[in-house]
Amino acid sequence: MSRADHWNSRYIDKADTAPALPAELQQALGCLSPGRTLDLACGDGAATLHLASAGHHLVAVDFAVEGLRRLQQFAADLNVEVETQALDLNDSDALSELGRFDNIVIVRYLPDQTLLGTLPELMKPGARLLIITFNPDHHRQTGFPGRFCLQPEELIDKLPQLTLISYDNGSLKGSVFDSYLFTI
Numbered sequence: 001m002s003r004a005d006h007w008n009s010r011y012i013d014k015a016d017t018a019p020a021l022p023a024e025l026q027q028a029l030g031c032l033s034p035g036r037t038l039d040l041a042c043g044d045g046a047a048t049l050h051l052a053s054a055g056h057h058l059v060a061v062d063f064a065v066e067g068l069r070r071l072q073q074f075a076a077d078l079n080v081e082v083e084t085q086a087l088d089l090n091d092s093d094a095l096s097e098l099g100r101f102d103n104i105v106i107v108r109y110l111p112d113q114t115l116l117g118t119l120p121e122l123m124k125p126g127a128r129l130l131i132i133t134f135n136p137d138h139h140r141q142t143g144f145p146g147r148f149c150l151q152p153e154e155l156i157d158k159l160p161q162l163t164l165i166s167y168d169n170g171s172l173k174g175s176v177f178d179s180y181l182f183t184i
Contacts, residue, residue: 003063011044011066018074019046025107026050028132028168028179035102038122040089041109045071045082051105052080059083059098092118100124106131110148113158120161120184129162129182131155135169138176150178 001009021029029047034055039048042060044067052058052075060082062068068084075082087094089111095118102124110133111119119129139146152169162182170177 007043007062007064007067009066011064011070014044014070016070016073018049018077019044021046021050024175024177025132028130028177029054029105029107031166031181032056032103032105032128032130036099036124037103037105038098038101040104040106040111040115042071042084043067043108045074047105047107048082049074049078049080052082053078056103057081059085059101061085061087061089061095061098063088089115095122098122100127102127104129106133108133110134110150116155116158120159123162123184125184127184128165129159129184130179131182132177132179134176135171135178137171137174141176152178154178155180 029050037051037056037058039058039060042048042062045060048058048060048071060071065086068086072084101122104119104122134149136149138144139149156164156167159182162184165181165183168179
């Protein structure tokens, strides 16, 4: 079974209720000013729906078409507009065709170095990149695969074209999420 098939089957089996975004993540997303916002690896849209409801113009990208289908239904239910794109995040050419953004968010997904390297090209001057994903505490608490968890300070030097505004090591406050906020 391919990765896409695996994720599509997970979305097909989920209840028809919009995904909830933990309050901690809602608060972190609050640092972004409304604008044209790209949500990478959006799944069925917890972060996308929150941002769209806050006035952002969303382009939501994932490779699982069933997740995107669910996201479109939830967006319609909330009366917010969201553009969805079924794309493989490993295809940097496909991402470059999306244009440039005021904000890029990656929530609960560990981007590889190739994807990270393409992000500055997608950012308008002054744009922000917010990455919030699992740290090793999530692995220890739930058994979630450790290879998908960020190590402390792992991304601090991985984006030399960007300026780090803030880094939050969630482990220091009992959170399973680390977050990075960059600007160009």
